[in-house]
Amino acid sequence: MNRQQMLEVLETCGRVEALLMPPNKPYSFVQYGTIEEAKKAYRLLGGKKVILDDLSLNITLYVNFVEKVHLEDPLPLTLPPGLLVIEEFVSFEEEEKLLESIAWTVDTDKENTVVSLKHRRVKHYGYEFRYDNNNVDKEKPLPGGLPEICNSLLEKCLNQGFAKYKPDQLTINQYEPGQGIPPHVDTHSAFEDEIISLSLGAEIVMDFKHPDGRTVAVMLPRRSLLVMTGESRYLWTHGITPRKFDIIQATEKQKTGTVSCDTGDLTLNRRGTRTSFTFRKVRSIPCNCVYPSVCDSQQDQQKSIALSDPDREAL
Numbered sequence: 001m002n003r004q005q006m007l008e009v010l011e012t013c014g015r016v017e018a019l020l021m022p023p024n025k026p027y028s029f030v031q032y033g034t035i036e037e038a039k040k041a042y043r044l045l046g047g048k049k050v051i052l053d054d055l056s057l058n059i060t061l062y063v064n065f066v067e068k069v070h071l072e073d074p075l076p077l078t079l080p081p082g083l084l085v086i087e088e089f090v091s092f093e094e095e096e097k098l099l100e101s102i103a104w105t106v107d108t109d110k111e112n113t114v115v116s117l118k119h120r121r122v123k124h125y126g127y128e129f130r131y132d133n134n135n136v137d138k139e140k141p142l143p144g145g146l147p148e149i150c151n152s153l154l155e156k157c158l159n160q161g162f163a164k165y166k167p168d169q170l171t172i173n174q175y176e177p178g179q180g181i182p183p184h185v186d187t188h189s190a191f192e193d194e195i196i197s198l199s200l201g202a203e204i205v206m207d208f209k210h211p212d213g214r215t216v217a218v219m220l221p222r223r224s225l226l227v228m229t230g231e232s233r234y235l236w237t238h239g240i241t242p243r244k245f246d247i248i249q250a251t252e253k254q255k256t257g258t259v260s261c262d263t264g265d266l267t268l269n270r271r272g273t274r275t276s277f278t279f280r281k282v283r284s285i286p287c288n289c290v291y292p293s294v295c296d297s298q299q300d301q302q303k304s305i306a307l308s309d310p311d312r313e314a315l
């Protein structure tokens with residue numbers, strides 16, 4: 001149930017003072033204005049079946065009293081370093097044109113490839129991204145380059161400093177509700193630092209994870225541009241959990257950027273079809289980032305040094 005649906009049911013028994021909905025838990029906490037109202041809810045709502053049309057789910061409520069609810073104050077969450085979300089980067093008209101321009105049929109002339117992955121529909125321009133080795137074949141650019149319709153948008157990225165180099169690879173992903181993309185770091189040896197991704201058609205929550213376990217859920221509004229550079233591009237994984245609803249801030253003004261764990265302000269948001277345009281610049285020289293533990297370029301160099309050093313023990 002989302003926050004609004006839950007409130008509607010709870011308010012039939014009295015004035016709700018607080019409603020805490022911890023994310024990913026099958027329970028919530030409600031505080032009524034008076035003990036009488038709480039008792040009424042206990043009496044009337046326990047065992048009640050709630051039918052939600054839009055979810056086509058039958059839900060049974062179980063009600064209990066608790067002495068106290070101890071919830072830590074939410075930690076102020078900040079975006080992973082190097083990550084930016086720029087709202088309203090394209091207009092509604094530009095969004096429509098970009099979405100209309102995608103020909104999802106498989107091209108017979110092999111100008112670009114359409115792949116139907118288990119979790120989403122994908123199309124590549126400039127270079128094909130190979131999911132078997134998570135890399136591009138640098139010797140085999142696809143004919144046709146990037147679609148012309150992207151030119152003005154890429155100029156804007158360059159002029160506003162969101163891209164240092166003009167991207168030469170584009171991956172279009174289309175996610176239906178329930179679909180996602182596994183957490184990953186874009187292969188260092190394949191692409192330059194900046195990776196920019198435009199969200200079209202619907203908003204979505206993208207999860208970022210640091211190797212030390214920290215996770216940050218980032219709300220990407222429709223028509224926004226996500227810019228990943230530095231630590232957020234090289235070290236943090238990014239991914240989209242396959243699910244039909246995202247947990248988001250109920251407060252409208254907090255819709256962009258991180259989703260905090262303030263349980264008093266979370267709700268469920270039904271996903272729509274989201275299409276992303278992810279632009280990257282294919283790398284011509286090995287990556288020399290400051291994150292060697294996750295850098296395939298630097299690990300390959302280490303391996304070749306080890307192999308060419310006759311004094312070194314066999315690997």
Ligand code: AKG
Nearest residue numbers: 171173181197238276278
């Ligand atoms: C990828 O194609 O590797 C992505 O990470 C896509 C991200 C997105 O959908 O914004």
